[in-house]
Amino acid sequence: MAPKDYDAIVLASFGGPEGQEDVIPFLRNVTRGRGIPDERLEEVSHHYRAFGGISPINQQNRELKAAMEAELKRRGVDLPVLWGNRNWAPFIADTLKDAYDAGHRRILAVTTSAYSCYSSCRQYREDLGMALVETGLDGRLEVDKVRQYFDHPGFVEPFVEGLSAGLASVRSALAARGEHDAAVHVMFATHSIPMGDAEAAGPRSGDAADSPPAYEDGAYVAQHLATAQAILDRVPAAADAGWSLVYQSRSGAPHVPWLEPDINDALKDLAAGGGKGVVIVPLGFVSDHMEVVWDLDTEAKETCAELGLAVARVPTPGTHATFVSGLIDLVLERTTENIISERPALTELGPWYDVCRPNCCANRRGEKPTVAALDSTVGVSGLKPE
Known part of the structure; x- marks a missing residue:
């Protein structure tokens, strides 16, 4: 996409409850349209309840917003950073309305999700598009989005640093045990x-000469595998380590197939095969939110303890200086003023698209207005502001 004169950045994220009384209303928002009763939601709320009903994600986003503001100031870039969530206050629609009322007309969104699939990319684009329609700002406020950044150095390098430290930690623990x-x-x-969402992730090949490639098992899996290899290639200490891509945080109806193996099943298989130590890299996550501190730091580490596995969990990028700098680089790829022309990517899959291709990460629940797409159903993408 050609550079533009953006006048604000919006940090768009998932959101999370900030007290026990918020948990069920938050889960209603997450599952809206699926008809799940409160009794069932209460059954799955235990990980939030165990932390006082507070998800770490909102505070992490406050810290990321502040870090982005500091990096912009350091570079002398005059762009305010706004913040809006999909499922909890501050909601995206309210943030966009406040932005318009403050005089902003052209906004660039940065999401806290690096990969391509419906929930990681298209749903954000739909939420932004629907917010413009619902607030009456369609045609009055323009919203674009930075590219998916799964293989941007700013996202990859903190994991490289963390994996190096994690391998040293686990090997030290094993040595202390005489192993x-x-x-x-x-x-x-x-x-x-x-699995349906995984297979639909990313653009599909078509008949046109310029159609993008299709990805075996979808772009979501392909991007994770490519990024994992890019990290391993940069960690000499990992040269003799086996590795695998595993999954966590499954939800939904048990008869619907999801990506596997589950991390806890994979840990059991590792121990059964004689494995003694494991480094867990939370490759799919930007910050240490609930699905990291519960699913990995609580459940997976408990599994490791039961199996006698030495374990280290690598930090997520969070507010790592390299990650924050990378996010600002992604913004400045798109601006007229302060533009940077370099578009780095550490895998052959990138750099990813600024504007999503037709049918990219198709929504099997029915089409909705979107931003940053070539197939917007109501023309929300590429609007001219007042």
Whole structure:
């Protein structure tokens, strides 16, 4: 996409409850349209309840917003950073309305999700598009989005640093147990999604000469595998380590197939095969939110303890200086003022598209207005502001 004169950035994220009384209303928002009763939601709320009903994600986004503001100031870039969530306050629609009322007319969105699939990309684009329609700002406020950044150096390098430290930690723990020659396995963990969504992730090949390639098993899996390899290639200490891509946080009807193996099943298989140590890399996540601190730091580490596996969990990018700088680089790829022309990508799959291709990460629940797409159903993409 050609550079534009953006006048604000919006940090768009998932959102999370900030007290016990917020948990069920939050889960209603997450599952809206699926007819799940409160009794069932209460059954799945235990991980939030265990942390006082507070998800870490909102505070992490406040810290990321502040870090982005500081990096912009350091570079002398005059762009305010706004913040809106899909499922909890501050909601995206309210953020866009406030932005318009403050005089902003052209906004660039940065989402806290690096990969391509319905829930990681298209749903954000739909939420932004629907917010414009619902607030009456369609045609009055323009919203674009930065590219998916799964293989941007700003996202990859913090994991490189973390994996190096994690391998050293686990090998030290094994040596203390007298298992000096024990092999260490690296598990790259990401959110499981339904197989249908995985297969629909990314653009599909068509008949046109310029059609993008199709990806075996979908772009979501392909991007994770490519990024994992890019990390391993940059960690000499991982040269003799086995590795695998595993999944976590499955939800939904049990008869619907989701991506596997589950991390806890994979840990059991590792131990059964004689494995002694594991480094868990939360490759699918930007920050240490609930699905990291519960599914990995609680459940997966409990599984490791039961199996006698030495374990280290690598930090997510969070507010790592390299990650924050990378996000600002992604913004400045798109601006007229302060533009940077370099578009780095550490895998052959990137750099990803600024504007999503037709049918990219198709919504099997029916089409909705979107931003940053060539197939917007109501013309929300590429609007001219007042």
